[in-house]
Every structure is written in structure tokens, then in C-alpha cells.
Amino acid sequence: MTGREETAYVRGQRQVYASMALTCARELLPAARGKVSSLLAEREAAVNALRDLCEQLGIEADFPPELHLADIISKRIARQLEDKR
Numbered sequence: 001m002t003g004r005e006e007t008a009y010v011r012g013q014r015q016v017y018a019s020m021a022l023t024c025a026r027e028l029l030p031a032a033r034g035k036v037s038s039l040l041a042e043r044e045a046a047v048n049a050l051r052d053l054c055e056q057l058g059i060e061a062d063f064p065p066e067l068h069l070a071d072i073i074s075k076r077i078a079r080q081l082e083d084k085r
Helices: 003-028 030-057 069-084
Strands: none
Touching: 003 030, 030 069
16 A cells, blocks of 8 residues: 555545544534534544645645644644745
């Protein structure tokens, strides 16, 4: 398996896990269904967009999926971009 294939595989796994989390949230938290589902889906989309951006910029996108979005941007992406200058 090439690096790209492995990355795609891991992304696919994460999407499956996110889908399962959405299903659990819907069943366990009926009052917060819309909010929780929306927030989880939005976060997953944001992390995937950041990974795609990293790939386009030629920087590492190996941050853990649970890392806070602000940390992904400021501590991972911004630092790598500064190092490339």
C-alpha cells in the first residue's frame, strides 16, 4: 500500500467512525440531535479540508483527528509554513 493509499484508507476509516458517532449521538441525545450531528459533521469536514490543504501545500498532515482545530491551524500548519519560508 502506498502512502497515499494508506492516507485515503485512514480517512475512510475516520469517516466511518464519524458516521457511527453521529448515529450514537442521535440515539443517545435526542434533545441535542441536530446540534451534535451538525457539529460532528462540520468538524469532520473541517479536519478533512485542513488535511487536503496540507497536501496541496506540501506539508505534513499527520495531526491526530481529535486535536483541537485551533491547535491544528496554529501549532501544526502555521509552524510548518513558517519553517518552509
